[in-house]
Amino acid sequence: MNKDKRYEIFRRWREANPHPTTELNFSSPFELLVAVTLSAQSTDKGVNKATDVLFKVANTPQAILDLGLEGLREHIKTIGLYNNKAKNVYAACQMLVDLHGGEVPDDREALEALPGVGRKTANVVLNTAFGHPTMAVDTHIFRLSNRTGIAKGKNVVEVEKGLLRHIPKEFMVDAHHWLILHGRYICVARKPRCGACLISDLCDFKEKNL
Incomplete structure (x- = not known):
């Protein structure tokens, strides 16, 4: 996947959800x-x-x-x-x-x-909590990153490093939330909802479920 595609993926996610956050409730x-x-x-x-x-x-x-x-x-x-x-x-x-x-x-x-x-x-x-441009790779983000081609890796550390290297800096603070939400609700494990996906035309996944 080239940098222009990656930029467009995150641009679309930002446009659709400008202020993403965790679904866990917290106030500190x-x-x-x-x-x-x-x-x-x-x-x-x-x-x-x-x-x-x-x-x-x-x-x-x-x-x-x-x-x-x-x-x-x-x-x-x-x-x-x-x-x-x-x-x-x-x-x-x-x-x-x-x-x-x-x-x-x-x-x-x-x-x-x-x-x-x-x-x-x-x-x-x-x-x-602190606004660092870090990337927490869970099972959703690991699957999504490899499936779409945004950042491929054999383990979570490889994927984390790939995401930090490839995601444009302007998106980094919010990137974790866009990725996890997309993996949790759209690019699900067994039957990805490609027909409802904002980035299906940019994704490298060959077996799209349209």
Whole structure:
């Protein structure tokens, strides 16, 4: 795929959705960090249902610690893998209080040092909370990038590097959201909705479902 096609793809997405954002509910970097940590192998809808209640009770690291591990578990027990996620969130809160004054650091290394926070979660927080031009590659973006030809790679790191290299700079801050929304609702895994796709004429996918 050449740079002109890539530019037109992102131009169309921007025109259709000028201000994309995550579907996770949050009102602070900390709430976003917790929501993204809880979202692994869970739906955003399911996470929002739990955090909408949790954040009314505790939406700072210290408030989570005051709630206690058992109290946290009780609030997120509807989410898959909640036991392990509760342990990670609780331990991360302790580190945020002890090492960062209760604030979420605007720094990749510090974020990835937190329990339960890997590269993808750190990228989401850096991009969505702090406006960094980073790229969090999940299963949707990995599939979409390879299928369309925007950025091909054998693993998520290769795709991430390809996207950072090929996406025009003016689109980078919002690119993650356009990609994930397109992969989640249009370029779905089993039967892509090519007939409803804004970029079907630009995409390299040979088996279009028109």
